[in-house]
Amino acid sequence: MDRRFFIRGSIAGLTGITWRHSSAVAARLRDNIELRLALLPVSDALRAGITFGVQEARHAARLFDASVVLRTFAADDINGVVDERCTIVISENISDAIARAAADGAVLVLNAGTAMRCGPLLFHLARVRSSGELVWHHDLERFGAAQLNARYEAVAGSAMNDAAWLGWMAVKVAWESCVRARSEEPRAIAEYLVRDTTVFDGHKGRPLRFDPATRVLDQPYYRNGDLEPVNETTASKGACET
């Protein structure tokens, strides 16, 4: 059977594969949980990863009668973000307007780009990388990487690259934080993200954590042609560390 058809068919619920979940007795996380994400202009590759991440987050949310909403805004449209009650912003660049909104506690930013700014509600999915340094590669196989690569390819129709992984990871961080912090409120999520017990699985074989000093996600990095992790720690982590 064609790989893509099979995956899509399974998730969509073809005949015989059903969402038979009893809401009457289902263990709900919290009443009416709704994660509202704001997406600012990003590259196509990052957008594809975010779209895939939202699909997986919605699958998980449906287990708990929860929902995940993604809205798209112009780069400086912070009023639109607030009006739409989006509390987490995913971006590649952090404009002055978004940085001010984060400083005011209106939003928490998950930055998937390389433009670093420092602030208590500004979190970065990766540090500034040197040329050829990667957070992901579609040839990774261990630690569930093959499964992630295959799921992404089945949905997106292309191999998961660096930007796509960052987009997927941003949504995963947002969803899990919202659920485990039991809040969509930006400061509550920020507090959760820097707890020493908070870890994420990026399919890289070890727990991934946000450095509380820099709010950069610590993780293995790779180089093209070499899939063994390199340079996991660095002296140049982010804007908060000067």
Add this chain to the structure above:
Amino acid sequence: MRCMAAFVLAGLVFGADASAQRYAYVSNEGSGDVSVVDLQSKSVVASIAVDGRPRGIRLSPDRRTLFVAVSDSLPNVQGGKDAIVAIDVATRRITGRIEAGTDPEQFDITPDGRYLVSANEDAGTASITDLRTKQVVATLIVGIEPEGVAISPDGRFAYVTAETSNTVSVIDIPKREVVANMMVGVRPRGVTFSPDGTRAFVSAEIGGSVAIVDAKLHRILREVALENNSGKPVGVSVSPDNRRVYIANGAANAISVVNTDDGRVVGRLPVERRPWGVAVSADGRTIVTANGGSNSISVVDVSTGSGFAVKVGLRPWGVAL
């Protein structure tokens, strides 16, 4: 139990009494076969090729049939090798291949031997197969990348872990319906029930912990940190007297021993490299681990911590006693 911490399993030939079950059955993910290990002679007495990648492994309640989950080597591809292979224990011959959905990884069997519930890793589903008709009778959507499966001792509920969504889905088997979902530690892998059915235990590989679950209310009671959260726990098994849960910590090369009532870590049993699967003998005296990093099983006497190792096939994954 503290004396266990000082024990280092040096390799071969100690004095574990494995008489309760003479044979251990080991699925070898790398070599595509099942090793039959005679625990008395401490040797492999048979190797059964299964044509595919074997992982989950269980004996039927009557212990006459060995079931092995087999899939192809590629994720997310439904291939002809995806099946539960049935092996006659007496003759050690394959007697059938049972449909159990795509890419079956782990599974469990109801105590009456009627139904088999399997996790379909690539599809995000769990399948219920009627073993009388050998047909899938229900396919239910669970979390993302499902893996571990355990059925409650009364046969009513199946718990299915999902590695990517960090969830456990609770399936009511007679109703063929998911009736609850729980968030657990990060990257949940193994799951098992206590023999009395009051508790379930879920390992979290990246979280480095085991969750203790109230199996009547389907609620997490506590998360217990293992090996400073760095042990990468996978397999879990409970002693027949309900008092201890044994967790295979793949990265720590050790078994954690945890009190089931209060969650205290009360012992540590070193074994060979990368223990993934773990099983306890019916008399509770012996633990056997499948060690993926050393192509061996470790056989450990619970009371003394002594034991021995036996080389098996490549990348042993699961073990049944």
